[in-house]
Amino acid sequence: MGTVSFLLVVVVLTALAFDFTNGFHDTANSMATSIATGALRPRVAVAVAGALNLAGAFLSTEVAKTISGGIVDDAKVSLVMIFAGLVGALLWNLLTWLAGLPSSSSHALFGGLIGAVWVGAGGSAVQFGAIVEMILIPAVVSPLVACVVALLATYFAYVITRRTAPDQARRGFRRGQVGSASLVALAHGTNDAQKTMGVITLALISTGALAHDSAPPWWVVLISGTAIALGTYTGGWRIIRTMGKGLTDIEAPQGFAAETSATAVILASSHMGFPLSTTQVCTGSILGAGLGRRLAQVRWGVAGRIALSWLLTLPAAAAVGGAAAWTAGHGTAGVALVAAVAAAAAAGFWALSRHRPVTPDNVNELPTRSAEPVAEPAA
Template structure:
């Protein structure tokens, strides 16, 4: 029982570490456009996002229930598998953060868990029908829906204000962005913090602490909310640069339209229990905002790199999670080896990021990989 308790603690701490990476990986979802247009200063933006992510964590637990007893058979899951799946998700988050790619933390988590459970308990432990219904279909549909809504919202924003002076429009929409960006941050906390709640709940069920089908205890809700909030405050400036400056030239009306569209899609899905990717929704809405303004302001080279990362996320995280599950399943030494490799890899990624740092002072100044090439091709 002591070893099981120790392992459960290790799983919970690893889940909160993932939650922290989720926070700084996804800060761009709510604040990239506001930072790009100057509606909020970088440091104020991440502080606001952090507070609202914490508040959002208390609004619903439907997504947490989807994860804790939806995509895998909780009766066939062990804490070792959950630990391995989290390692796969964390490493993929760090790789894409280093590359400045807004990939999905949610799908990294799902992929890691699926790979680990598949290796640990076989394919019968993975509920592929639930994965298709509540993960794959929303993943395909949500960025398209968000894009279309943002195209319409952007078009209407410019039509409604076409007779108003440009200065007044910019000032008004910048003020509106403070509210719309705050709503995205709140929605992100509602949707993404629940994913860690679900994982910890699944670990407690597999360890015999909670009964099958139980929801997250209050302390799980609080700790998950705090972890994602702290991660959000840490920034994630490399991805903020890509989403705010790389995809399209954002003006305040576009930023407001993108953020409002994303909020509507995210909150609707959260209350339906769809564990969709807030990153994909927000990226889709930013693309839509670019398309809604004269149909000529999207850098498709950057969009293509992001799309490739989306396609790789589930299988890559699943491969790492499955490998980690096989090694960790060898016993305590295996768990220790996986943990050591994960920590060493994280330290290595951080060291690499220091070679070309992105921070609040230069987030709007540095060139985005792929953006210059895309712009040149468009001009030609």
């Protein structure tokens, strides 16, 4: 019992570490466009996002229930598998953060869990039908829907204000962005904070501390919301730069349209229990906002690198999660080895990030790699 209790603590702490990385990895989802247009100062933006992420965590638990009992058979899952899956997700989050790529923390978590459970309990423990229905189909559809909605919203925003003085319209949309960015942050809390709630609940179910199909206890909701809020406040400046300046040129009307479009898609998915990737939704909406403004520049090279990271997320996190599950399955020494390798890798990623740091002071500078040919949408 002592060993199980210790491992449960390790799993909960690892889950919260992932939740923290989810926060700073996904800060860009809600605040990148507001920071890029000057609607909010960088430090103010991440503080607002962190507070609203925490509030959003208490609004729903439907997504958490999907994770704790929807994509894997909770009766066949062990603490070791959950720990290994979290390691796979956490390391992928850190790698893509270092590269400044807005990949999906959600899909990293799903991939890590799928790989770990597959290796640890066999393919029968993985609910492949649910994965297709609840993860893969939304992953294809949601960014496309967000892109189209944001494109139309951007077009109409410029049409409606075409007779308004440009400075007056810009000021109005910047004020509007304070509200729309806040809504994205709140929606992010209702969706992404629940993923860690689901994992911790799954861990508690696997030890018998909770009954099968249980909802997350209140204290799980609290610590998960707090962890993602603290991560958000640290600011994922590298990814904020990519989404705010690297993908397309963003003006205040576009930022407002992108944020409101993303909010609508994310909240609808949370209500239905779909563990949607808020990163993919928000990236799709920013791309749509770029396409919706005449003469706006879309950097398709950056978009291609982002899309590639999306394709690699599930299999890459699954491979790491599977390898971690195999190693950790060899007993306490295996768990310790996985933990040590993960800690060393995290320290290495952080050290590499110090060579070319991105901070609140330079976050709105155009990324060096985005100095490439750009495409202009049709009038």
